[in-house]
Amino acid sequence: MAALYQGADASSPDKFLALKDVREVKEETTLDEKLYLLACEKASDYYMVKKLLEENRHGELNINCVDVLGRDAVTIAIENENLDILQLLLDHGCQATDALLVAIDSEVVGAVDILLNHRPRRSSKPSIAKLMQRIQNPEYSTTMDVAPVILAAHRNNYEILTMLLKQDISLPRPHAVGCECTLCNAKNKKDSLRHSRFRLDIYRCLSSPSLIMLTEEDPILRAFELSADLKELSLVEVEFRNDYEELAKQCKMFAKDLLAQARNSRELEVILNHTSSEDHVDKRGLLEERMNLSRLKLAIKYNQKEFVAQSNCQQFLNTVWFGETASYRRKHTCLKIATVLSVTVLWPLLSVCYLLVPRSRVGQIIHTPFVKFIIHSASYLTFLLLLNLYSLVYNEGMKNTMGPALEMIDYLLILWIIVSGCHTFYRATKVSIGFQAAPDLNENLKLKCIEKVWVEREV
Numbered sequence: 001m002a003a004l005y006q007g008a009d010a011s012s013p014d015k016f017l018a019l020k021d022v023r024e025v026k027e028e029t030t031l032d033e034k035l036y037l038l039a040c041e042k043a044s045d046y047y048m049v050k051k052l053l054e055e056n057r058h059g060e061l062n063i064n065c066v067d068v069l070g071r072d073a074v075t076i077a078i079e080n081e082n083l084d085i086l087q088l089l090l091d092h093g094c095q096a097t098d099a100l101l102v103a104i105d106s107e108v109v110g111a112v113d114i115l116l117n118h119r120p121r122r123s124s125k126p127s128i129a130k131l132m133q134r135i136q137n138p139e140y141s142t143t144m145d146v147a148p149v150i151l152a153a154h155r156n157n158y159e160i161l162t163m164l165l166k167q168d169i170s171l172p173r174p175h176a177v178g179c180e181c182t183l184c185n186a187k188n189k190k191d192s193l194r195h196s197r198f199r200l201d202i203y204r205c206l207s208s209p210s211l212i213m214l215t216e217e218d219p220i221l222r223a224f225e226l227s228a229d230l231k232e233l234s235l236v237e238v239e240f241r242n243d244y245e246e247l248a249k250q251c252k253m254f255a256k257d258l259l260a261q262a263r264n265s266r267e268l269e270v271i272l273n274h275t276s277s278e279d280h281v282d283k284r285g286l287l288e289e290r291m292n293l294s295r296l297k298l299a300i301k302y303n304q305k306e307f308v309a310q311s312n313c314q315q316f317l318n319t320v321w322f323g324e325t326a327s328y329r330r331k332h333t334c335l336k337i338a339t340v341l342s343v344t345v346l347w348p349l350l351s352v353c354y355l356l357v358p359r360s361r362v363g364q365i366i367h368t369p370f371v372k373f374i375i376h377s378a379s380y381l382t383f384l385l386l387l388n389l390y391s392l393v394y395n396e397g398m399k400n401t402m403g404p405a406l407e408m409i410d411y412l413l414i415l416w417i418i419v420s421g422c423h424t425f426y427r428a429t430k431v432s433i434g435f436q437a438a439p440d441l442n443e444n445l446k447l448k449c450i451e452k453v454w455v456e457r458e459v
Helices: 031-039 043-055 073-079 083-091 099-106 109-117 128-135 148-155 158-166 182-190 192-206 209-215 219-236 238-260 265-272 294-301 311-330 333-345 347-356 361-367 369-393 408-431 441-458
Strands: none
Touching: 031 043, 031 073, 043 083, 073 083, 073 099, 083 109, 099 109, 099 148, 109 158, 148 158, 148 192, 148 209, 158 209, 182 192, 192 209, 192 219, 192 238, 209 219, 209 238, 219 238, 219 294, 238 311, 265 294, 265 311, 311 361, 311 369, 333 347, 333 369, 347 361, 347 369, 361 369, 369 408
16 A cells, blocks of 8 residues: 555645535534524424524524534424424525425425425515526535425325325426437436436336325226336336336235235225226127126236235135135045046036026036036047047048948037037137137147048048
């Protein structure tokens, strides 16, 4: 380290920096001003502050003086929650430049209420010079981008946000990252870091759970959209990726916590089946049914894993899945296996029963997704079994003929294909109302199996 200072003289007068070179020395406060600021810290000194203000007729006491920390009397009263003294100071014309921001940052609800309801005395001729001097003040410029609503949303204070929104205080909407408007170009050219930080502050404000609850008709949908926007911003604003990802996670957890507030199955059903004007509702006949689960489908679309994996949501899905067969989950393993095997064997009879009496007790049981899944799986396994059985009973000695006569297995295969085709056509007509039908992989596999069998038969 000594080598770094070889050229410096130990007796040089520039060895130590004077205080006046570091910061500007402010004028020292008088004894009365010190007593005045000290009295603002204690609520019991209300009458002393009142006496000092009333005796200050000739302006000997600077009511806007500051202490060594740069705090004026209004700021000191707010930080110590002396609301009576704060009201007294405002009535006597004390300046409250950043008082509202200080009150919001300290989360003193009473002080915010007083400052919002206070109407300062205005002179008949406002001074432009004083306004410009205030704007050019470096201490004021540090808070120009921090609006009261933004700061209250950062603190996530529901009560303060309610007060501010009742005053019709607006909130600026952030522009897109690649916005080429005149304002964005000017801000980017002047200070790109400040512009990026301001956008981050706006999105941190919009992601506040309290603000979402107060301003949005559908808070869950807004949380989904915000999380998607923030995830996209994290890929563009790579310098602030961690901040945007944290905000996206906060929105996801907020939607999950809202779902956890459901007290019973009816409330949970209303939430998960809620449909807004912006939701893309499935048109496959589900609107006439009770369980369309449109909000759950929207959560899957926005990749809301926390929302879907929430315990209330999973319990509701299990209820919908098993339906009338809810007792199946409580049965012994042997009884579960016996139930599945019985449905697998009797699926043709159960299908006929459902076609004849769909509103009966048996029809309602068959209509549950759990039983329908077993029946569809058993039906497809039966189809594969018939194909394999057909290949086994095929007569190898009749390859050169025009083909053997149709047997019972052929008729069963044709019947199965016709019924499956009708079912697919019925679903396609439902889907074509609002959506384009996606290709069914199972149907493609069936057609390939049939094509392979008939090709082998023709060879």
